[in-house]
Amino acid sequence: MPHRLAALLSRRALLRAGGAAVAATALGGTGVAAPAAGALKPGLGGPAPITSTGDLVEVELVAKQRLQRILPEPAEPSPLITYADSFPGPIIRMRKGQRLRATLVNGLDEHTSIHWHGIRLPNLEDGVPYLTQPPTKPGERHVYEFTPPDAGSFFFHPHCNTVELLGRGLAGVLIVEEPDAPKFDADIVCLVKDWILDKSGSFGTFITDRGAARAGTFGSVSTVNGAIDPVIEVPTNGDIRARFYNVDSTRVVDLRVEGAEAWIVAVDGNPLPPRPLDGWPMGPAMRIDVLFRAPAKAGQTLRLTNVYSAEPRPLATFRAVGPALPNKRFKPRALPASAIPEPDLKDAPVIPMAFSATAVAQSFEPAILAGLPYADSLCLSAKTFWAINQQSWPEGGHEHLPPPLVTLEKGRSYIFELANLTPHLHPIHIHGYTFKVLSSDGRKVVPHHADTVLLEPKERLRVAIKADNPGDWMFHCHIIEHQDTGMMGYIRVA
Known part of the structure; x- marks a missing residue:
């Protein structure tokens, strides 16, 4: 396929990540929240998101x-890798129907790309x-251009050396706004992420054999929007839409807004009939949109907490600021x-997809991984621990592009039976598609649309797609160490 180089574009101010001010705590760091247009008074506003009034x-x-x-x-300050002047950033806000033209400028000393996670876009x-x-x-530019067909909360990140680049912060937010959505008093973005840092602020090891072969290597510093326990300001007595993103490489979170009635209204950006926020574990790359009412008096607070741990872990504080908005009944x-x-x-065929450990862990010399026709040592791990349908990525001695896990006929519908044969959690992601979660043999499942689903140990879960988007689409676990050590493949729609 031809390599497309970008035309020179004027540089945008990339630290325009949008919204309600986030006060850094005494521990340092900053956070960013993004408001709905016109929702907050100037005194509460932060830097505007990247947006446009035109069609592009x-x-x-x-x-x-x-x-x-x-x-x-x-x-010391930590050596992050980002797409903008700080993490999180940028936050791109579009209206449904607008076209995105994004130019990647590679200022790294290695090759890279941008995967637009959760978007049904051309292959x-x-x-x-x-x-x-x-x-x-390095030094090159690449232009991505597409019109997102769906509204929702999406994000983007690299797809080679992801364990290090995402671990160091290389991710951005893409929000596509509904043209006829209900109006809220604030629309904020909260990215939950751990960092593998030592006491000096330097990064540690992003991938270990022990972590890769088990539940993953966990970070030691929990943040929201890059800040340790930030205070996020919200309008007093306002109705808040919070877009929660899990952009960690490993950790599963189950969030609560303590002190408020909170409701989930979207999963991975896809609308869900409002349901109480009382248990929706999010694996890496998963998102939920939540509605809640801010405190009725200025200065009062709510706590954002992760309860997916031995003890609840506070992550951030929402603090009411400004004059109280008119009192009204809270209704999601x-x-x-x-x-x-x-x-x-x-008439949908059922296709088994078994996620397992490899029969025999493999190890490859770095020289074997270099100069391959379909990948290189940057995109491949030297070891494999995992497999899908007994096929590790890659297979066949790393010498040829592995065959697709399955070839689907364009226009037909299919059910994937995702079988977790391991004692570990696996957030399973399919590129280019929004699938429908149908049922599980181990728990009650709320039918919903998603692009990533958390597969529990020993669970069999069914999801369905209509294969209407042709191309080769990656299919993998989004615990990045699992992805990089074999639990990845692709499906072909032809």
Whole structure:
């Protein structure tokens, strides 16, 4: 496929990540929240998101190392890798129907790409080196251009050396706004992420054999929007839409807004009939949109807490600021439905997808991994511990592109039976598709649309798609160490 180089574009101010001010705690660091247009008074507003009033939204994303303080002094600022001047950033806000033109500028000393997670986009824009595009080499530019077909809360990240690049902060937010959504008093973005840092602020080891072969290597510093226990300001007595993102490489979170009635209204950006926020574990790459009422008096607070741990772990504080908005009854309002193709379950073949450990762990010399026709040592791990349908990524001695896990006929519907044969959790992601979660043999499942689903140990879970988007699409666990050590493949729709 031809390599497309970007035309020179004017540089945008990339630290325009949008919204309600986030007060850094005494521990240091900053956070970012993004408001709905016109929702907050100027005194509460922060930097505006990247957006456009026209039909085209243009952004330049410069991937490079930038210093940013995560730990308080005397630790040094940490050498993050980001697309904007700080993490999180940028936050791109579009209206449904607008077209995105994003230019990746590679300021790294290794090749990279951008995968647009959760978006039903053309295969050539999916951002997987060697599979859907040539890698973007150091100093090069690559233009991605597409019109997102669905509203929702999406994000983007690299798809080679992901364990280190995402571990160091290389991710951004893409929000596609519904044209007829209910109005809220604030629309904020909260990215939950751990960092593998030592006391000096330096990064530790992102991948270990022990972590890769088990539940993953966990970070030691928990943050929201890059800040340790930040205070996020919200309008007093306002109705808040919070877009919660789990952008960690390993950790599962189950969030609560303590002190408020909170309702989930979207999963992975896809509308869900409002249901109480009382247990929706989010694996890496999963998102939920939550509605809650801010405290009725200025200065009062709510706590954002992760209860998916031995003891609840506080993550952030929401603090009411400004004059109280008019009192009204809090009623969660449903978001408008997305036009996702509905699979025909009556005639859909069932395709088994078994996620397991490899029969024999493999190890490859770095020289074998270099100069391959479909990948290289940056995109491949030297060891494999995991498999899908007994096939590790890659297979066959790393010498050829592995065959697809399955080839689907364009236009037909299919049911994937995801079988977790391991004692560990696996968030399973399919590129290019929004699937319908149907049922589980081990728990009650709320039918919903998603692009990533958390597969519990020993569980069999069914999801369905209508194969209407042709191309080769990655299919993998989003615990990045599992992905990088074999639990990845691709499906072909032809």
